[in-house]
Amino acid sequence: MLITQLKSKETIVSLVNNKAFIINCQGCKEVSFPEKEAKELQKELVADGKVTGIITTDYICNPKNMMLRLQPYMAEIEAADTILVFSCGVGVQTVAEYFEEKKVCACCDTIELPGYQGVTPLEHDCDQCGECYLNLTGGICPITACSKSLVNGQCGGSKNGKCEVDPNMECGWERIYRRLEKLGRLDLIKCPTQVRNYATDDEVK
Numbered sequence: 473m474l475i476t477q478l479k480s481k482e483t484i485v486s487l488v489n490n491k492a493f494i495i496n497c498q499g500c501k502e503v504s505f506p507e508k509e510a511k512e513l514q515k516e517l518v519a520d521g522k523v524t525g526i527i528t529t530d531y532i533c534n535p536k537n538m539m540l541r542l543q544p545y546m547a548e549i550e551a552a553d554t555i556l557v558f559s560c561g562v563g564v565q566t567v568a569e570y571f572e573e574k575k576v577c578a579c580c581d582t583i584e585l586p587g588y589q590g591v592t593p594l595e596h597d598c599d600q601c602g603e604c605y606l607n608l609t610g611g612i613c614p615i616t617a618c619s620k621s622l623v624n625g626q627c628g629g630s631k632n633g634k635c636e637v638d639p640n641m642e643c644g645w646e647r648i649y650r651r652l653e654k655l656g657r658l659d660l661i662k663c664p665t666q667v668r669n670y671a672t673d674d675e676v677k
Contacts, residue, residue: 475504475583493552497559499531524548533562561598568611578606610651617644
């Protein structure tokens with residue numbers, strides 16, 4: 473089960489360089505999704521002329537379902553330099569994998585609550601660990617893509633792009649590097665590691 477809340481308004485606005493396409497996922501919203509707050513913020517972005525299109529759908533973590541739903545919006549997606557995703561980390565990672573040339577950003581943080589999450593057939597996962605780092609790592613989660621869940625870079629033990637813990641697994645941080653290089657955002661790796669807020673809601677602190 474998932475409990476998501478919006479990142480700060482300032483953070484979300486800062487993610488948009490020019491134009492953004494917005495994807496709202498409501499597949500797991502029966503638990504908790506900040507729908508009212510998201511709509512209000514998105515109205516402001518539309519009023520500022522920063523949005524090429526908005527879609528609200530379900531289970532974007534299933535790539536076949538996601539691409540089918542997004543097909544009518546491809547022109548609007550192409551016109552945007554950024555895709556803002558209002559979902560858990562699984563949805564963000566799925567979108568990022570299918571739009572490798574686009575900047576894909578997480579607009580929500582996820583509060584930890586054990587149980588069901590998503591329906592993706594891919595290898596994506598979300599540890600629901602509070603403050604989401606996907607905007608700093610090109611849409612690839614360092615917690616779940618790295619066997620050691622390192623958030624400050626590669627451990628140095630990988631060989632030929634493979635993890636030293638699991639030789640059948642790609643090094644998560646090499647994937648992150650390649651993704652950021654493709655996006656021209658290697659500057660993000662130079663940023664000092666931010667202290668993670670594992671409990672972003674006052675009620676669960």
